[in-house]
Amino acid sequence: MTDRSGYDLMVIGLGAMGSAALYQAARRGLRVIGLDRHAPPHTLGSTHGETRITRQAIGEGTAYVPFVLRSHAIWDELESQTGTRILTRCGALLLSQPDDGADRGIRTGFLQRTRLAAETFGIAHEILSHDDLRHRFPQFGTAAEDVGYYEPGGGWVSPEAAITAQLAEAARMGAAIRTDTVVTGLSQHAGGVTATTADGATIRADRAILSAGAWVADFLPHDLRPLFQPHRQMLHWFALDRPDLSRAWTDGPVYMWPHGDGQDDFFYGFPSLDGGGSLKVANEQYNALVDPNDFNRVVGAGESRAFYDHSLAGRLLGLTPRVTKAATCLYTVTPDSAFVIDSHPTMDLVQLVSPCSGHGFKHSAAIGECAVLRAVEGASPIDLSAFSLGRLTV
Numbered sequence: 001m002t003d004r005s006g007y008d009l010m011v012i013g014l015g016a017m018g019s020a021a022l023y024q025a026a027r028r029g030l031r032v033i034g035l036d037r038h039a040p041p042h043t044l045g046s047t048h049g050e051t052r053i054t055r056q057a058i059g060e061g062t063a064y065v066p067f068v069l070r071s072h073a074i075w076d077e078l079e080s081q082t083g084t085r086i087l088t089r090c091g092a093l094l095l096s097q098p099d100d101g102a103d104r105g106i107r108t109g110f111l112q113r114t115r116l117a118a119e120t121f122g123i124a125h126e127i128l129s130h131d132d133l134r135h136r137f138p139q140f141g142t143a144a145e146d147v148g149y150y151e152p153g154g155g156w157v158s159p160e161a162a163i164t165a166q167l168a169e170a171a172r173m174g175a176a177i178r179t180d181t182v183v184t185g186l187s188q189h190a191g192g193v194t195a196t197t198a199d200g201a202t203i204r205a206d207r208a209i210l211s212a213g214a215w216v217a218d219f220l221p222h223d224l225r226p227l228f229q230p231h232r233q234m235l236h237w238f239a240l241d242r243p244d245l246s247r248a249w250t251d252g253p254v255y256m257w258p259h260g261d262g263q264d265d266f267f268y269g270f271p272s273l274d275g276g277g278s279l280k281v282a283n284e285q286y287n288a289l290v291d292p293n294d295f296n297r298v299v300g301a302g303e304s305r306a307f308y309d310h311s312l313a314g315r316l317l318g319l320t321p322r323v324t325k326a327a328t329c330l331y332t333v334t335p336d337s338a339f340v341i342d343s344h345p346t347m348d349l350v351q352l353v354s355p356c357s358g359h360g361f362k363h364s365a366a367i368g369e370c371a372v373l374r375a376v377e378g379a380s381p382i383d384l385s386a387f388s389l390g391r392l393t394v
């Protein structure tokens, strides 16, 4: 069956990036169709688990800052349009040893770079001494040498709420959405692109956005596939047992805490969303390369316990090793850990939006908008030159 309805744009993958793109296309009056192999929001890709950290001064590089600033504006607008809570500005705290010039891999100088980004973009922030930290955030077991960067405009975003709101608004404005539809092929021909699906349909559009997350490599030439490596990540919820700190945990900020020089010496987490009963916390795994269609989705009790013992005990006060919930998720990592937002290498009518490693969600609303404008108008309102595919292939 061939769909001859003549779409302006097709979006393949409706997770964080694709739902944002579909919404931005629909609100511009484009005839747009979105396709997904599952039914977003779902728990099988990179965008689930209740919360994602957002911070405006991006230590990973100032080229990201315009994305998060624009994303916050889009979510504010979506919230007022739909009455859905998406973004909670509870503050973001980066705890760190003072920047002493030591080599800490990708985290080297992170606090300094975050501070510099805040100063460059005029983002409200405070640098906190250990005494400040102890008085304002008694829930953290900081050491005498620890310092903090605090950003009051940071906080967390609900990935499920954002995807749901963007898809619902897109549908309301006329976007076609096909879930449980696996795209098995994408080709470019004179005047457009054609997707084929596992159920034998073909769908045509003038242009496409490819936002297939951890599956993006399926749509790339073989030699480029190793540039996008899916890694298994774990999310853990541990019980709290300090009623005297309930208020601090409930009203507190999101936090990121590199506590040593090794790759495992890092974790991040969220305030308690259940009134002081538990906390969601996680670290990052860069040695757990997996096939997104076939990997162990169960977090072992030993995995949670090892994380608790190594990073959390004594740092998150009142946190017990009792796991109340756990989940796996996928980071898709490029060789330099930076995003790819560029034309497809062999199909110039297709815009490629990479799954953006471990910090893409906070930027996703704006990335969707940039991808749409680049696809249909040939230019993005935010400079994408730092995110070219070509930088990884030279």
Ligand SMILES: Cc1cc2nc3c(=O)[nH]c(=O)nc-3n(C[C@H](O)[C@H](O)[C@H](O)COP(=O)(O)OP(=O)(O)OC[C@H]3O[C@@H](n4cnc5c(N)ncnc54)[C@H](O)[C@@H]3O)c2cc1C
Residues within 6 Å of the ligand: 012, 013, 014, 015, 016, 017, 018, 035, 036, 037, 038, 040, 044, 045, 046, 047, 048, 051, 052, 053, 054, 181, 182, 183, 184, 211, 212, 213, 214, 215, 216, 218, 233, 234, 235, 282, 329, 330, 331, 353, 354, 355, 356, 357, 358, 359, 360, 361, 362, 363
């Ligand atoms: C554990 C974890 C913690 C994170 N924490 C943060 C954080 O605190 N802050 C932050 O900013 N970012 C964070 N991130 C990163 C952020 O969540 C991701 O960058 C972002 O969600 C990726 O979105 P995506 O749209 O690329 O992928 P996805 O949301 O996974 O969407 C891809 C979609 O494509 C669909 N698809 C794939 N193949 C096909 C096909 N062949 N046909 C049809 N559909 C297809 C999939 O079903 C899926 O719905 C975290 C990620 C993880 C895994």
